[in-house]
Amino acid sequence: MERVMDDAIKGYGERVKRLAIMDPLFRLKYRKRNEEDENVDWFSMGLLSLLFFFECMLQRQFKKGVPELSDFLYSICGKRLQLSRSRFHQIAETIVQTYRDPTGKRQEEQYWDWETRITETYSFSILKTAGFDKSENRQYYTLDEAGIELIFATKEYYSEFRISINQLLIRKQLEKGEFVNALTEIHEMRIAVEVIREQMRRLGMDVVRNIVSDETYQKFLQIVKDTHSRLVREDEEFKELYNFVMDTTQKQSADLQTSKDLKAYEQLLQISKELGEVHHLHQLLLKEAIQLKNKAFDSAKQALYSIGLQTFHFDHEIVSRLVSSPLPPLAAKGLATTFTSLHRHRSWSLLTVFDKQRSSSFNQEPTNYGYPEVDDEQVEQNRQIQQKNFSLIMKQVLEIMKESREIELKELSELLPSHIVNHRSYYDFWLVLHQRSPARWEPDRDGDVMNGALVQLEGDVLVVTECIGVIQPAPRFAIQNMRVERRLKEREI
Amino acid sequence: MQAFEIFAALMGNGEQSGKEIEPYLLNDDVRSLTEQFAWRVDSVIVQAGDILYLIPKTGFSPFHLKMEEVRRELGVNATNADVYMMYLCILIFIGEFYCSYQSSNIQRDFLTVDEWLDKVGERIETLREHGEEALLRYEKDFDCNWIAIIQKWDALNDIRESSFRQAGRTVTRISFLYKTCEFMKKQQILMEIGDDEYTLTEKAQIIVQRYFMETQYNRGILQFMYQYDGRKENENAGNI
Numbered sequence: 001m002e003r004v005m006d007d008a009i010k011g012y013g014e015r016v017k018r019l020a021i022m023d024p025l026f027r028l029k030y031r032k033r034n035e036e037d038e039n040v041d042w043f044s045m046g047l048l049s050l051l052f053f054f055e056c057m058l059q060r061q062f063k064k065g066v067p068e069l070s071d072f073l074y075s076i077c078g079k080r081l082q083l084s085r086s087r088f089h090q091i092a093e094t095i096v097q098t099y100r101d102p103t104g105k106r107q108e109e110q111y112w113d114w115e116t117r118i119t120e121t122y123s124f125s126i127l128k129t130a131g132f133d134k135s136e137n138r139q140y141y142t143l144d145e146a147g148i149e150l151i152f153a154t155k156e157y158y159s160e161f162r163i164s165i166n167q168l169l170i171r172k173q174l175e176k177g178e179f180v181n182a183l184t185e186i187h188e189m190r191i192a193v194e195v196i197r198e199q200m201r202r203l204g205m206d207v208v209r210n211i212v213s214d215e216t217y218q219k220f221l222q223i224v225k226d227t228h229s230r231l232v233r234e235d236e237e238f239k240e241l242y243n244f245v246m247d248t249t250q251k252q253s254a255d256l257q258t259s260k261d262l263k264a265y266e267q268l269l270q271i272s273k274e275l276g277e278v279h280h281l282h283q284l285l286l287k288e289a290i291q292l293k294n295k296a297f298d299s300a301k302q303a304l305y306s307i308g309l310q311t312f313h314f315d316h317e318i319v320s321r322l323v324s325s326p327l328p329p330l331a332a333k334g335l336a337t338t339f340t341s342l343h344r345h346r347s348w349s350l351l352t353v354f355d356k357q358r359s360s361s362f363n364q365e366p367t368n369y370g371y372p373e374v375d376d377e378q379v380e381q382n383r384q385i386q387q388k389n390f391s392l393i394m395k396q397v398l399e400i401m402k403e404s405r406e407i408e409l410k411e412l413s414e415l416l417p418s419h420i421v422n423h424r425s426y427y428d429f430w431l432v433l434h435q436r437s438p439a440r441w442e443p444d445r446d447g448d449v450m451n452g453a454l455v456q457l458e459g460d461v462l463v464v465t466e467c468i469g470v471i472q473p474a475p476r477f478a479i480q481n482m483r484v485e486r487r488l489k490e491r492e493i
Numbered sequence: 494m495q496a497f498e499i500f501a502a503l504m505g506n507g508e509q510s511g512k513e514i515e516p517y518l519l520n521d522d523v524r525s526l527t528e529q530f531a532w533r534v535d536s537v538i539v540q541a542g543d544i545l546y547l548i549p550k551t552g553f554s555p556f557h558l559k560m561e562e563v564r565r566e567l568g569v570n571a572t573n574a575d576v577y578m579m580y581l582c583i584l585i586f587i588g589e590f591y592c593s594y595q596s597s598n599i600q601r602d603f604l605t606v607d608e609w610l611d612k613v614g615e616r617i618e619t620l621r622e623h624g625e626e627a628l629l630r631y632e633k634d635f636d637c638n639w640i641a642i643i644q645k646w647d648a649l650n651d652i653r654e655s656s657f658r659q660a661g662r663t664v665t666r667i668s669f670l671y672k673t674c675e676f677m678k679k680q681q682i683l684m685e686i687g688d689d690e691y692t693l694t695e696k697a698q699i700i701v702q703r704y705f706m707e708t709q710y711n712r713g714i715l716q717f718m719y720q721y722d723g724r725k726e727n728e729n730a731g732n733i
Contacts, residue, residue, distance in 0.1 A: 204542070205695065208544075209699055295542050299542065312705055312711070313593060313594050314592065316588075318587075319584050319585050321718060322718075323581075329580075329642060330553075331718060332584060333577060335717075336584055337554075337557045338548060338551050338705075339583065339587070340557070340558045341558060
């Protein structure tokens with residue numbers, strides 16, 4: 001931020017001075033007018049006067065005073081303004097008085113210099129006296145320093161030779177060793193390049209829109225050609241400058257003894273880097289210019305097929321006629337549709353059924369995928385009930401089996417009382433047994449649901465194997481048929 | 494087939510550029526076929542540099558944007574009068590940019606809604622000056638007339654909201670213009686370049702400068718406009 005501030009206000013005073021010298025000219029422009037000089041264009045008169053004195057200086061004619069000025073003004077704008085000669089004399093007098101205060105005071109501009117932080121006063125004069133002829137009582141004038149500067153400020157070379165001037169300045173600054181200023185010049189050059197880019201973009205659009213006849217084509221082609229040749233010229237200058245920078249850098253790198261040298265070398269390196277960037281941007285522009293040329297050429301080719309109007313007053317030809325004739329409102333529709341898109345038929349295809357569909361709405365609460373949590377108390381309770389059930393079932397089963405060593409579930413289910421067969425625990429019983437088969441009672445498994453049941457086996461082993469077929473002892477339940485075998489402890493061993 | 498592909502893309506977007514339109518630029522058959530397709534839907538293809546635009550021809554055609562669709566844009570209660578008023582506003586908007594015989598380029602950088610409002614108001618006043626009789630001349634033939642539009646405009650009052658900018662749902666002239674803006678944005682006629690500052694898009698400029706200023710099309714447009722004047726003359730000269 002500090003850098004921005006410093007760079008921005010650098011040379012602030014100089015710039016104010018340059019603006020200040022224009023002040024008398026603008027004072028003429030906003031001069032209070034009375035009736036008789038209503039249509040006198042004071043501003044251009046003032047500028048013309050400056051040019052007159054400048055031209056006189058160029059031709060080394062120094063004996064020029066108010067009468068010569070008034071003659072000059074009369075010959076240029078006398079016809080247009082329809083004013084008398086004596087009136088022009090008055091005008092010339094006023095202008096001279098504006099540029100050179102008759103009381104002898106110099107023009108002054110007071111301003112606060114933001115760079116040095118003090119109030120400064122800049123005094124300047126645009127016209128100065130160039131001799132006095134006592135015998136004829138005539139005073140001669142010529143441009144003073146500020147006047148000449150004002151003339152130069154209005155010279156038009158700036159925009160077109162901007163980059164070239166920047167390049168020259170950089171060169172001079174490098175020769176003098178002012179590296180920091182050279183860097184600023186490069187930045188300014190980059191801005192200039194961006195300005196050209198913007199100009200070319202606009203030109204490209206204009207070309208596309210406007211080339212409707214050979215005449216306009218020629219006009220545009222000329223602009224495009226000028227741009228191109230200018231870019232080519234600048235490109236060459238860039239290359240030269242770049243070489244120069246390289247040379248300077250090499251020279252500088254030869255003696256790097258003091259820290260000052262080192263700093264300068266670093267700055268040079270940065271200059272060459274930034275210069276390279278700007279050059280690259282500039283080269284891109286060159287390429288774009290060629291494209292633009294092609295574009296103009298294409299457009300001209302298209303223009304062969306059509307003849308365009310030179311001008312067209314849309315507001316007048318279309319809008320005014322619409323309301324002043326008046327045309328029916330329907331006509332407005334007809335005219336405006338040109339700017340709209342075509343009617344798009346909206347239809348529904350059967351195939352959209354297979355398109356991606358959003359099946360769930362986002363507002364639903366997220367589904368809970370976790371298992372419902374059961375508190376420990378309930379688990380314990382369930383386990384005890386189950387244990388009791390299982391022992392009951394085992395008791396019944398063993399009663400039915402009695403002495404027989406094995407039995408199928410199919411037979412067993414028919415023999416058991418219906419309240420057992422209809423209960424879910426019965427099926428759980430077999431599932432658990434099948435899983436744990438061969439099952440026997442183990443002493444240290446207190447929490448086991450089968451504990452109470454297996455105790456009744458008195459040390460025997462119960463083997464459960466599945467066999468063919470699914471049985472359905474109760475309407476609600478079906479289970480794979482199983483063979484239950486009770487093996488004696490000794491046989492197992 | 495290439496011709497149809499290009500045409501279909503143009504139908505979809507209204508403009509097309511880049512690789513897709515190369516066949517159009519290179520192949521004369523494709524070009525003429527595409528142009529015929531466009532002609533059949535009452536449109537023309539305008540080539541501006543490397544962009545193709547499909548521009549509906551001035552006039553009425555079943556292929557152009559339908560009244561109902563525009564009405565839907567304007568809101569539930571919109572009537573035909575609203576739509577016509579919007580069309581008038583659009584034309585005035587464009588007219589504000591092209592208002593010089595000296596140059597064919599746009600004459601201003603942007604237009605603010607306030608200024609637009611004034612201009613529309615002026616035009617409506619001009620219409621009013623014709624008197625009811627003249628305005629009613631077309632009423633028999635058409636489903637809408639200027640009187641309805643003038644009344645509509647008057648009904649949209651802007652006294653209530655002199656200093657506040659309102660883009661909301663309130664029924665005011667300014668909000669109507671904002672709605673029109675939305676429509677124009679959708680149709681790529683205007684861009685917003687600043688707070689309350691609108692300008693024409695490249696597409697709209699191409700349309701004016703390459704379609705309205707093209708001699709051939711221009712004649713068609715003028716004919717379209719004269720046709721109504723002509724009708725009037727015929728009626729007057731009924732005794733021949």
